[in-house]
Amino acid sequence: MSELYRTEPTARRERVLLVGVILPDSDVDAHDPLGELRSLVRTAGAKVTDEMIARRGRIHPGLYVGSGKAGQIAEAAGAAEADVVVFDADLSPAQIRDLEKIIARRVLDRSEVILDIFAAHARTREAKLQVELAQLEYTYPRLRHMWAHLERIAGGATSAAAAVGGIGTRGPGEKQIEIDRRLVRKRVAELKRRIVEIDKRKQRIVQSRQGNFLICLVGYTNAGKSTMMNLLTGAGVGVADQLFATLDTRTRRWNLGDGQVALLSDTVGFISRLPHHLIASFRATFEEAIGADLLLHVADASAPRVVQQIQAVESVLGELGCERKDQLLLLNKTDRIIDPTIRTVLADKYPHAVFTSAVTGENAGAVVEAVLLKIQGRQVSVTIEADCANGRLMQYLAHHTRTTDKTYHGSSVRMEATISEKHLAALNNFGKDVKILTDIGK
Ligand SMILES: Nc1nc2c(ncn2[C@@H]2O[C@H](COP(=O)(O)OP(=O)(O)OP(=O)(O)O)[C@@H](O)[C@H]2O)c(=O)[nH]1
Numbered sequence: 001m002s003e004l005y006r007t008e009p010t011a012r013r014e015r016v017l018l019v020g021v022i023l024p025d026s027d028v029d030a031h032d033p034l035g036e037l038r039s040l041v042r043t044a045g046a047k048v049t050d051e052m053i054a055r056r057g058r059i060h061p062g063l064y065v066g067s068g069k070a071g072q073i074a075e076a077a078g079a080a081e082a083d084v085v086v087f088d089a090d091l092s093p094a095q096i097r098d099l100e101k102i103i104a105r106r107v108l109d110r111s112e113v114i115l116d117i118f119a120a121h122a123r124t125r126e127a128k129l130q131v132e133l134a135q136l137e138y139t140y141p142r143l144r145h146m147w148a149h150l151e152r153i154a155g156g157a158t159s160a161a162a163a164v165g166g167i168g169t170r171g172p173g174e175k176q177i178e179i180d181r182r183l184v185r186k187r188v189a190e191l192k193r194r195i196v197e198i199d200k201r202k203q204r205i206v207q208s209r210q211g212n213f214l215i216c217l218v219g220y221t222n223a224g225k226s227t228m229m230n231l232l233t234g235a236g237v238g239v240a241d242q243l244f245a246t247l248d249t250r251t252r253r254w255n256l257g258d259g260q261v262a263l264l265s266d267t268v269g270f271i272s273r274l275p276h277h278l279i280a281s282f283r284a285t286f287e288e289a290i291g292a293d294l295l296l297h298v299a300d301a302s303a304p305r306v307v308q309q310i311q312a313v314e315s316v317l318g319e320l321g322c323e324r325k326d327q328l329l330l331l332n333k334t335d336r337i338i339d340p341t342i343r344t345v346l347a348d349k350y351p352h353a354v355f356t357s358a359v360t361g362e363n364a365g366a367v368v369e370a371v372l373l374k375i376q377g378r379q380v381s382v383t384i385e386a387d388c389a390n391g392r393l394m395q396y397l398a399h400h401t402r403t404t405d406k407t408y409h410g411s412s413v414r415m416e417a418t419i420s421e422k423h424l425a426a427l428n429n430f431g432k433d434v435k436i437l438t439d440i441g442k
């Protein structure tokens with residue numbers, strides 16, 4: 001069944017009508033409610049030909065929007081010569097089926113578009129298996145309804161070809177109609193088994209790195225994580241002005257100077273309302289974040305919805321059980337902030353964040369310093385008296401202190417040194433071979 005997996009983008013650019021549904025408690029961008037869905041659909045390779053907004057007091061259980069609105073959507077789709085109608089919502093398979101009957105075109109929801117992009121961007125075997133599982137679990141029940149009345153839709157759509165390919169059909173595709181439910185269940189079980197193996201292997205890899213300080217870049221998709229990885233480590237990983245450009249994690253050595261080395265990993269971007277199946281099946285990809293000592297949260301400070309994006313990332317981190325991890329917020333893309341008051345507002349809201357630009361390198365030094373501080377703790381100046389005969393102690397001091405003055409008295413040495421609080425505390429392990437005489441940094 002693996003040959004069913006297709007990642008080739010379709011040759012023809014499909015025409016899409018976007019539909020946003022605003023409910024009283026909707027948290028959408030008032031200026032551009034469909035902005036994110038538009039980017040998603042474009043990233044999936046389709047062309048947005050028209051957009052509509054429906055305001056409702058509550059969701060219509062059968063059709064999501066009311067039947068009058070569904071009729072208007074059908075008319076607008078016809079006028080825009082749209083092949084597909086994409087809703088900025090998560091629709092049930094039954095809602096999709098009933099909407100398709102009225103609209104006479106393929107209807108997709110937001111999660112299916114995200115899954116479609118993941119399918120097109122998955123490169124490694126591991127990422128492909130994960131996407132396939134998520135699609136079989138999420139898209140398959142929806143596709144089944146679609147095939148049942150496909151012929152009628154194909155007749156009604158502007159292009160019959162459009163109804164059987166393109167956006168939302170990558171991955172387990174049109175041949176799916178021939179697959180019986182039992183086989184799908186078998187395949188899902190098989191994929192889950194293989195993904196558990198991948199997950200275990202990944203956990204072993206992450207564990208084998210213990211002893212190193214593990215840092216993981218996390219953040220909203222397109223925030224600049226991969227660009228930041230390149231700036232900090234010279235890794236040369238792929239960067240694109242696209243949503244979900246990165247689907248595979250990379251880990252690189254990061255030399256922070258001062259004798260300090262860490263491992264830095266890049267990860268899949270997050271998005272608000274990330275399909276639950278994706279989080280579950282991409283767990284192995286998030287293993288880096290789960291096992292990290294420090295999360296570097298990269299946010300696009302030039303995005304109008306940066307605050308909501310930061311919240312969305314925090315909520316996904318919560319789902320992964322990472323909410324209590326040590327974090328450092330990097331407010332990236334400062335070179336694109338036009339209105340200086342935005343910077344002031346953000347600085348007020350996130351007083352511990354570092355403003356930076358992965359493209360111009362602004363404040364890269366401050367990022368390194370902030371990370372060093374996280375790794376080593378605060379630096380203090382002290383006078384230390386140590387027994388020179390203790391070789392291990394001498395080595396420890398050479399490694400973890402910067403010394404400005406040293407005087408020898410018999411078999412002991414007295415040094416004026418700068419040391420991190422963490423390393424200073426660890427000096428207790430050397431017992432009476434070492435004495436802290438002054439602690440002037442506190
Ligand atoms: N102007 C500006 N553009 C940036 C900056 N950082 C990243 N970009 C651009 O933003 C786009 C996305 O960057 P990526 O590094 O691919 O973002 P990402 O967070 O890895 O995105 P995904 O892997 O898709 O989740 C690219 O076009 C980058 O060149 C920045 O500081 N300033």
Ligand SMILES: [Mg+2]
Nearest residue numbers: 225226245246
């Ligand atoms: Mg990336």
